[in-house]
Amino acid sequence: MEKHIQDLHFRFRMYGKNAREWTRKCALLLPEIVRERVWEKKGFDSVYMYARVLAGMGNNAVNDALRILHSIENMPALQKVVEAKGLNAVRPVVAIATSETELFWAGKAMEMSKHTLELYVKEQHDSRTGTENTIEFPEQKAITKKIIALDVDPEVASELEKLKGKDGDWNTLMKELLEMREKMLAQEKPEEKVTESRHIPAAIERYVIERARGTCELRTCTKKYAILHHIQRFALEKTHDPSRIIALCKPHERMVHLGLIEDEHIQPRDWSIAKEPNKNDPKYAIDQMVQKYRKPI
Numbered sequence: 145m146e147k148h149i150q151d152l153h154f155r156f157r158m159y160g161k162n163a164r165e166w167t168r169k170c171a172l173l174l175p176e177i178v179r180e181r182v183w184e185k186k187g188f189d190s191v192y193m194y195a196r197v198l199a200g201m202g203n204n205a206v207n208d209a210l211r212i213l214h215s216i217e218n219m220p221a222l223q224k225v226v227e228a229k230g231l232n233a234v235r236p237v238v239a240i241a242t243s244e245t246e247l248f249w250a251g252k253a254m255e256m257s258k259h260t261l262e263l264y265v266k267e268q269h270d271s272r273t274g275t276e277n278t279i280e281f282p283e284q285k286a287i288t289k290k291i292i293a294l295d296v297d298p299e300v301a302s303e304l305e306k307l308k309g310k311d312g313d314w315n316t317l318m319k320e321l322l323e324m325r326e327k328m329l330a331q332e333k334p335e336e337k338v339t340e341s342r343h344i345p346a347a348i349e350r351y352v353i354e355r356a357r358g359t360c361e362l363r364t365c366t367k368k369y370a371i372l373h374h375i376q377r378f379a380l381e382k383t384h385d386p387s388r389i390i391a392l393c394k395p396h397e398r399m400v401h402l403g404l405i406e407d408e409h410i411q412p413r414d415w416s417i418a419k420e421p422n423k424n425d426p427k428y429a430i431d432q433m434v435q436k437y438r439k440p441i
């Protein structure tokens with residue numbers, strides 16, 4: 145019985161995988177089908193009908209394929225990615241890739257999931273343009289500040305306003321609160337634990353999650369953390385050091401393991417995303433091994 149279930153599941157999965165592969169091949173032919181008006185010559189009312197009848201593709205799928213393939217029509221490397229991984233894999237880069245950069249983006253699209261690639265594109269962009277608003281004060285030079293709205297209870301609001309005082313400013317108050325939090329965390333920090341076991345001791349795990357408040361610790365990322373990451377790589381130095389364990393969301397953990405962080409030993413809030421991995425770093429070899437044993441997320 146168990147074997148029968150396994151067999152059914154195995155076959156369904158394999159056929160599904162093949163079906164997707166053949167649909168991708170069909171999609172890649174569409175631009176030329178349209179250009180040569182093959183659908184008309186073969187007696188169909190429209191390319192949509194042609195694609196629906198012959199390949200089971202819906203109208204949206206046809207439009208989507210034509211739009212994406214049009215934007216990469218002179219980019220053979222990205223077209224190869226579409227053939228291997230589908231249209232979604234290149235979607236995050238179609239608006240930014242050019243004939244000069246398509247090889248770079250094709251490489252990234254092959255090794256990253258769509259989700260990770262989206263974040264990588266966004267961060268490359270943010271690091272070039274900066275995301276803070278610049279407010280001009282007439283009597284001072286430009287000061288970079290960011291305005292945020294707080295969604296708090298009325299009691300919390302009045303307490304904060306009181307703490308700030310009539311002549312105080314929010315920046316000083318908030319900085320003070322953050323510094324207090326940091327001091328408190330420093331006092332609570334558990335000892336580093338040298339061990340053969342990969343399992344992070346509960347007290348260290350609790351501490352890291354509390355420090356991160358359950359959020360990814362990389363730069364301005366506000367995603368929920370998914371993985372506790374050893375920046376020294378556990379395989380290279382068998383220790384659980386709370387200062388060197390970082391809470392990361394899935395896409396950022398992937399980027400770390402692709403070697404795309406400039407310097408992991410500074411605070412993760414200051415990490416920047418690199419264009420290419422540093423292949424001489426011993427961590428790179430470890431990370432390459434990790435890649436082999438996992439599927440893209």
Ligand SMILES: [Zn+2]
Nearest residue numbers: 360365393396
């Ligand atoms: Zn993140």
